[in-house]
Amino acid sequence: MAMQQTPKISSQPSRWLLSLLLLTILLLTLIPSLRLLIEALKDWHLLGDSTFAQVLQQPSTWRAFSRSLYTSGLGTLIALCLGSLFAFSVTLTNIRAKTALVFCFMLPMMIPPQVTALSWLQLMGPGSPLLNTLGLAPALGSPQPLYSAEGIAMLLGIQHAPLVFLALRTSLIHLPGDLIEAARLSGARQHQIWLDIILPLTRNGLIAGTSIAFVSALGNFGIPAMLGIPASYYVLPTLIYQKMSGFGPSVLPEMASLSVLIGLLALIGIQIQQYAAQKGRFRLLGNSSKAQSFDLKRGRVGLEAALWLVISLILMAPLLALMTSSLVPALGVPLTWETLTFSAYDEMVSRQGMTRRAFSNSLLLSISAALLLMVLSILIANSLRKSSAKVSTWLLSSIEIPYALPGVVLAIACILLFAKPLPFINLALYGTLWIIFIAYLARFLSVALKPVLASINEMDPSLEEAAQIAGASPSRRLIDIVLPLIAPAVGAGGLLVFLTSVNELTVSALLWSAGRETLGVLIFNLDESGDSILAAAIAVLVVLMVFVLMMLLSLCARYLPKGVVPWQS
């Protein structure tokens, strides 16, 4: 019988496959960030005259920087209020219809930001078809209240409140009911339980959720673009976008410096989040007794009414406005039986070549990215499980970088990497769909990998060892044993990638070119050129698609490890 000349256990996948995987991950994750850093710092020896120093000296940089901080900070505060209201209510009380409530609350996170912005724009201001229909519209000529810093902050808050909710709920679910029961037996009153038990134990969840919401708000492009650009209110991502579309590749070194700035800001937030999440996990893990639920008695109806009111304000009203807008012939026209028209949908389907192209581009990009990432994440998860803890921590954090960093940063990095034709093979990727595809792969690898990793770590290792004892080779074990068991998670990861990438705007806004539009870019461009009605019609379809996909994910939730489908407990 053959002996292997290696002290390693032969269950290791072959060495070249592992190296190939490592190389792929490295290319996708670390290289873009490194390229960006090099570009920003390459003339550092000029000191005060270097690009980076000059960018730091420009007033526009600091204006955008402080506006970024202001809108994200205020948005995070709103997200914190909304998110903790829902997290505490859903996890700690006996209110009814929790699943529906959570689903509705999570929906804004899955709806792309440009659609959120568009629907809110349709809800407010003098041109709002909904307000006109109800006869509530402000006088013509009055300003759109959302074109302001506070408008941006409000929408950022609504969009990212689910992130706070998720982080907080994770620590609340792990808060065992008997801790609270013990406090009550010790004589603690309701408010003392909150101060002494619940808040201290969920503090880390709160910090983690707040910082991740801040980082996401900082990197958000769709909302400040749709609400800020018309009012010439630029935050860092939109400043980069504006300069790039105004001056083209000549300002790349400057943009790289700006990207590094915003990237650093995001990294600080991520560090805080990871630190808090790590600490929170250690403290409360391992106790799986039933979670606490306070009996609200008569207060229950009141809380339920309040929560559903919030839902109808932040979700239903804007969506209703969006729907109304898509059904009227022009802005400002009230919706009646006489004015009702499907012409926008008609135009979208039949006449607009760009619309069809954007749909097919986005579908092509997101489906192929989802499929490729599913395969990649199976291979990565399977080899990560067998590699040392050090290697896997290192790999996981590098995979996390392109997802956690603001999308603009990744987009600039990709432009830098692919602006010139690739060396040796002389292949030009800039201006093709490939550059967007590669950016999507880098950005969403983490989305696809997380569910698979959760599922494979949940798997009893002896299942595979039993197959090994039975005589199965590594590849057979992967196909016969591991794959069937993690299949639901792989599918869920793929769906999540599809869901996020099909509506993606931030990365493609900088990487698209004529004929290579994506769905996200389309809505943004239509709205920018004043064609809000058509944009609304497309947005309605997008929301419908998001809704259907989320329902699909909910249906397969019970075959998945806990936490893979974010809105299911």
Added chain:
Amino acid sequence: MAELILNQVSKVFEQNHVVDQISLNIPQGSFVALLGPSGCGKTTTLRMLAGFETLSEGELRLGHQTLATAKTQLPPEDRNMGMVFQSYALWPHMTVAENVGYPLKHRRIPSGTYQKKIKDALETVEMMPYAQRYPQDLSGGQRQRVALARCLVTDPDVVLLDEPLANLDRHLRASMEESFRAFHQRTGATMIYVTHDQAEAMSLANQIAVMEKGRLVQWSSPEALYHQPKTQWVAEFIGQGSILMGQKVPENQTLMGEGVNALFHPTNERAQSAFLVRPQHVQIELINASLPQSAALTARVTSQVYRGERYEIHLEMPNQQRLQAFHSVAVPIGATVSLNLTQAWSLAA
């Protein structure tokens, strides 16, 4: 099929000797238990036998075939071994028959024989009626039997069992022990059984390897282990009993008869030896306090526990040495009793 040899096998994790130079010659067809408290290295030893762990030093052989050394390693899939896991490790997406048949898929077996082998294996463990069920529809004991059948189907040279009864309740354990015994007799395979439960090891194995902190402390038959423990640690680990200090005698001797009591006489102040005294070798008798004391050895009753078939009496001798005895009726706490020790085993220092 041949002797399984562990030669100076060691496993070092970060300078920690988890398994420290274990040497065993396991004859073909024997039923061996690796016994020890948790963390003693028994499971690591088993996983080295299976091929899931590498050796840091030493050598593993099956007859003339080398399974593993510190440098080379025959992969688990090529060792022709079977293993029953603590969690059973039945694949949830396969039926009972598919689970049992899976090892056959990796061996060249004609399809007619394939079905027959599965049937034979399932019949051996009386699980044929459940062939088309999925593991999650089975009870714990049934799952265990399927896991056994999966081992059986390829006629392995060695069957490894990793605490297979740990997840079962007491009644089921008894019947599963019977299944293992029958399985062993029927197949004649060498079986290596890891457990921390000495009663399980004693009732199943014909040779027991007792491990402590990675080392092999005793390798003997269950009877020898019980009556002639090599160290004080083994004596305290196996069965019930008390360690008493007494008059110096040669090591590792069974002492019986009249002379035993004299070893422990309170006036005895000379160089001392440690002795193992099993409770069934301690006879007690209540002393009437009004009568003059005639017995040489006495003790006071400190507590007692009712065990159903008898009472377990805890005693303290005047020189503060504690010991245990069995008695058929209850005795009052605090009472003084006379002792008669009928047998003792002198331990190595």
